[in-house]
Amino acid sequence: MSDAEKSGINSYLTFKIGDETFAAHVSKILNIIEMTRITKIPMVPHYMKGVINLRGTVIPLIDLKLKFGMPETEYNLNTCILVLEFATENKISYIGAIVDSVSEVIEITDTELQPAPGIGSKYKAGFIDAIYKTNHDEFILILNIDLILSSDEIENIRESASIADTKDS
Amino acid sequence: MDDFKKRFLDEAFEHVNALEQALLELENNPNNKELIIKVFRAMHSLKGGGAMFGFDKVSEFTHNLESIYDMVRNDQIKMSVDLFNITLQSVDHLKNLLNEETIPFSQVEEEHKMLLSKINEITGKISGINPPVAIKETVKKKDDPDHVNEQKIQTYYIIFQPKENIFKNGTNPLYLLDEMTMLGTCCIIPHLNKVPDFDQMTPTLCYTYWEIFIATKEDVNTIANVFIFVEDDSHIEIHKLSEHNLFDHPDFTEKIAALKKDKFDIGINNLQKFIKNLKKITPRVQTEVLSDKKVIENNERKPEEIKHNIIKENSISSIRVSSEKLDLMMNLVSELVTTQARLSLYAEVNETQELNTIAENVQKLSRQLRDTAFSIVLIPIENLMTRFQRLVRDLSGELKKDVVFVAEGTETELDKTIIENLTDPLMHILRNSLDHGIELPEERVLKGKNKQGQINLKAFYSGANVIIQISDDGAGMDYEKIRQKAISKKIITPDAVLNQKELLELVFLPGFTTATNITDVSGRGVGMDIVKKKISDIRGEVELESKVNVGTTITIKLPLTLSIIDGLLVKIVDVNYIIPLSLVQKVYAIEHKEISNLFNNIIELDGVQIPFFYLRTEFELPVNEELIEEIVIVKYEDKQVGFVVDSVIGEYQAVLKPLGKHYKKQPIVSSATILGDGTVALVMDSNKAIRSFSHQSKIKEETL
Numbered sequence A: 001m002s003d004a005e006k007s008g009i010n011s012y013l014t015f016k017i018g019d020e021t022f023a024a025h026v027s028k029i030l031n032i033i034e035m036t037r038i039t040k041i042p043m044v045p046h047y048m049k050g051v052i053n054l055r056g057t058v059i060p061l062i063d064l065k066l067k068f069g070m071p072e073t074e075y076n077l078n079t080c081i082l083v084l085e086f087a088t089e090n091k092i093s094y095i096g097a098i099v100d101s102v103s104e105v106i107e108i109t110d111t112e113l114q115p116a117p118g119i120g121s122k123y124k125a126g127f128i129d130a131i132y133k134t135n136h137d138e139f140i141l142i143l144n145i146d147l148i149l150s151s152d153e154i155e156n157i158r159e160s161a162s163i164a165d166t167k168d169s
Numbered sequence B: 001m002d003d004f005k006k007r008f009l010d011e012a013f014e015h016v017n018a019l020e021q022a023l024l025e026l027e028n029n030p031n032n033k034e035l036i037i038k039v040f041r042a043m044h045s046l047k048g049g050g051a052m053f054g055f056d057k058v059s060e061f062t063h064n065l066e067s068i069y070d071m072v073r074n075d076q077i078k079m080s081v082d083l084f085n086i087t088l089q090s091v092d093h094l095k096n097l098l099n100e101e102t103i104p105f106s107q108v109e110e111e112h113k114m115l116l117s118k119i120n121e122i123t124g125k126i127s128g129i130n131p132p133v134a135i136k137e138t139v140k141k142k143d144d145p146d147h148v149n150e151q152k153i154q155t156y157y158i159i160f161q162p163k164e165n166i167f168k169n170g171t172n173p174l175y176l177l178d179e180m181t182m183l184g185t186c187c188i189i190p191h192l193n194k195v196p197d198f199d200q201m202t203p204t205l206c207y208t209y210w211e212i213f214i215a216t217k218e219d220v221n222t223i224a225n226v227f228i229f230v231e232d233d234s235h236i237e238i239h240k241l242s243e244h245n246l247f248d249h250p251d252f253t254e255k256i257a258a259l260k261k262d263k264f265d266i267g268i269n270n271l272q273k274f275i276k277n278l279k280k281i282t283p284r285v286q287t288e289v290l291s292d293k294k295v296i297e298n299n300e301r302k303p304e305e306i307k308h309n310i311i312k313e314n315s316i317s318s319i320r321v322s323s324e325k326l327d328l329m330m331n332l333v334s335e336l337v338t339t340q341a342r343l344s345l346y347a348e349v350n351e352t353q354e355l356n357t358i359a360e361n362v363q364k365l366s367r368q369l370r371d372t373a374f375s376i377v378l379i380p381i382e383n384l385m386t387r388f389q390r391l392v393r394d395l396s397g398e399l400k401k402d403v404v405f406v407a408e409g410t411e412t413e414l415d416k417t418i419i420e421n422l423t424d425p426l427m428h429i430l431r432n433s434l435d436h437g438i439e440l441p442e443e444r445v446l447k448g449k450n451k452q453g454q455i456n457l458k459a460f461y462s463g464a465n466v467i468i469q470i471s472d473d474g475a476g477m478d479y480e481k482i483r484q485k486a487i488s489k490k491i492i493t494p495d496a497v498l499n500q501k502e503l504l505e506l507v508f509l510p511g512f513t514t515a516t517n518i519t520d521v522s523g524r525g526v527g528m529d530i531v532k533k534k535i536s537d538i539r540g541e542v543e544l545e546s547k548v549n550v551g552t553t554i555t556i557k558l559p560l561t562l563s564i565i566d567g568l569l570v571k572i573v574d575v576n577y578i579i580p581l582s583l584v585q586k587v588y589a590i591e592h593k594e595i596s597n598l599f600n601n602i603i604e605l606d607g608v609q610i611p612f613f614y615l616r617t618e619f620e621l622p623v624n625e626e627l628i629e630e631i632v633i634v635k636y637e638d639k640q641v642g643f644v645v646d647s648v649i650g651e652y653q654a655v656l657k658p659l660g661k662h663y664k665k666q667p668i669v670s671s672a673t674i675l676g677d678g679t680v681a682l683v684m685d686s687n688k689a690i691r692s693f694s695h696q697s698k699i700k701e702e703t704l
Helices: A002-007 A145-150 A158-168 B002-028 B033-052 B056-073 B081-098 B105-129 B164-169 B173-183 B220-226 B250-262 B268-281 B283-315 B323-349 B353-376 B382-398 B416-437 B441-446 B479-488 B500-506 B528-537 B592-596 B686-696
Strands: A011-017 A020-025 A029-034 A048-054 A057-063 A080-088 A091-099 A101-107 A113-115 A128-133 A139-143 B154-162 B184-191 B209-216 B234-242 B378-380 B403-408 B413-415 B453-462 B465-472 B541-547 B551-559 B564-572 B575-580 B584-591 B602-605 B608-614 B628-636 B639-645 B647-655 B669-674 B680-684
Touching: A011 A080, A011 A091, A011 A139, A048 A091, A048 B680, A080 A101, A080 A145, B002 B033, B002 B081, B002 B382, B033 B056, B056 B081, B056 B105, B081 B105, B081 B382, B154 B173, B154 B220, B154 B268, B173 B184, B173 B209, B173 B220, B184 B250, B209 B220, B220 B234, B234 B268, B323 B353, B323 B647, B353 B378, B378 B382, B378 B416, B382 B403, B382 B416, B382 B453, B413 B416, B416 B453, B416 B465, B416 B528, B416 B551, B479 B500, B500 B541, B528 B541, B564 B628, B564 B639, B564 B680, B575 B647, B584 B592, B584 B602, B592 B628, B602 B628, B608 B686, B628 B647, B628 B686, B639 B686, B647 B669, B647 B680
Parallel strands: A020 A139, A057 A091, B403 B453, B575 B680, B608 B639
Antiparallel strands: A011 A020, A011 A101, A029 A080, A048 A057, A080 A091, A113 A128, A128 A139, B154 B209, B154 B234, B184 B209, B378 B413, B453 B465, B465 B551, B541 B551, B564 B575, B564 B647, B584 B628, B602 B608, B628 B639, B669 B680
């Protein structure tokens, strides 16, 4: 959690993708915007949904559900775009991630974080930085944004997610 | 301090480049005095700056180098090829020295010593044989048989005796004396012994004369210039007393003080005797004084340098701006243009008279601002020329070829990003021309050509493009050789029939080289394909023309700027696309049924058979239900290809925005732009799109 260390802030934004609750460190999130007009781009991977205009900057859009191998997001009132900051090739880039809904900002201290399960493919497990268990015995998966957004493949993170499920039950 | 150092380095590199350029020019006109002075000046600035910012090695080295050119300037040595080689090597070495952060000195030490010894060899040889007369004057040189360094402080003795009637033409001799004091440390002794008694005196006549001792780094001519207007009306003597600043010498100042008190006219002979004695008695003191003097000199130089700088700044016609700032400004201007488009749209919808006026004004202003801003980041390609000249010079020497490089239209300006990306490809093309194009002198004579080969670089504007043409008068491309090579590389089959143009196109394929033996220079097979790729990266095109034994011409066509294009706005379903206007040739309205029945995707328009792509199908979108569609004919290489779109909206000037990494692999859209209403339009790369479509559709590349 180098970002958390750097910023000294332990706030995480939680959001839902499908039934799963995920979180990302607030330093990674530039903006939360409502669904807006999307310009589709032909001949791209199906999880890339096109581009949007964010105050004069063209931002690519990704459907995290599709990226994670889940069915496509159905847009409704709760659907949001998280504008995320991620680092590739020593450059900061921005991308809009479509999520089903945004929940809340929570404080998590580093000691409350549990390491991501090492079971299953190591690479995919890398997408989850850590796991946080709430007071209601809910599991929140903390995403490694940089890694997810810099890979080109569709990643089935359900594998690791289902591990969380089993722990949960 | 680091900031200063950085600025010094920036400037130093500029000086080095200026130096290099002047040297290369000088090589062509070795007798051009102005160029020699230019060389000298660049060295001198480098030396001064180097010393000030702790680049002692640079300053010391340049000092040595400077000595040579001082001799050249004073006609003590002639420019020779050897001299040029050493100087140019030294220039390279200076670059290394300036890069001290990345290149440790130990790495270049040997080179440093080698060059120094070579330089000293030249200067030593000359000053040994030839005691120079640097300044032709009545001045006798006494203590310094070496060349005269302009910047050394020397001491002069001047007698200024105006004629009695000098006031008549309005001259005030005191002004002249004032002027003298500006030149350096000065001691002026007025002599009034010629003033007659009061009752005999005519107040309109001048009876006074002056003795002036001055220590200055200006030369005798500058001093004489002070008196230039009174020359005819006065008796003026200027004598050089010493190569050093005598005011640093206690005995001398004492003597002057005494003279001043006595108002006694010492006379030049006595004075010279005195100074000779001064030296005889105190040779040791003299040397001490010398080393002291250096310090003083440095101290003294500073205010003067500041003065120089002020003068420079007053007359400066350009300023240095960091490229980040420029990039930022360009981005902001682009934003402004986009916002302005939005304002105009809004004003159009809300028909308020006042708003319309404002919107129009904003449009006018932002257009002007945009044009100005874009012109700021344009730099002339002249910036590249020194490097090219150097390359041709060094390489032709290495290859034992006699080649002259002629550049034309170097004032043509291009976007700085383009210039940056253009260097490598152009260098490569030049290398190719030198290595494979231009023949050896003997060979050229046998062919009945001039012994000296020529490489021309010509740059000019052509519409919204800049064309750069590099041509040589060398051997040209051997078509048969290309063919054989292509066959051996299995690029074409032995029975393939290709015309010359198609054969030349092969040269741009990866791994293709016709050089039979791989040289250090070119022929590693990483050649023209990289050139082509790099140039198409900056939206340029390359064309090759060649005639056996006549030469090869490479034409590069470049856009003026990378951040804005003129485009044709078209609509497909609900997405706006922009097709670069430079490639659009014609637009036709067609009925849908005209194309829906064609199975081979070739349509006849104005009697021409044109293959086309139905973009909706290519983009896997449902077929249009409208009856009328439009077909945009674009240029693809030298053919025509049609794109069927829903409708053409009009021309649009697009400020290009990157799409980001996630769309890099996407084959048809190169960037995006934001329209006046805030929606995003996609800028098509029609060439790439056609290539991509033809891979997967029924129209094969060959039919295009």
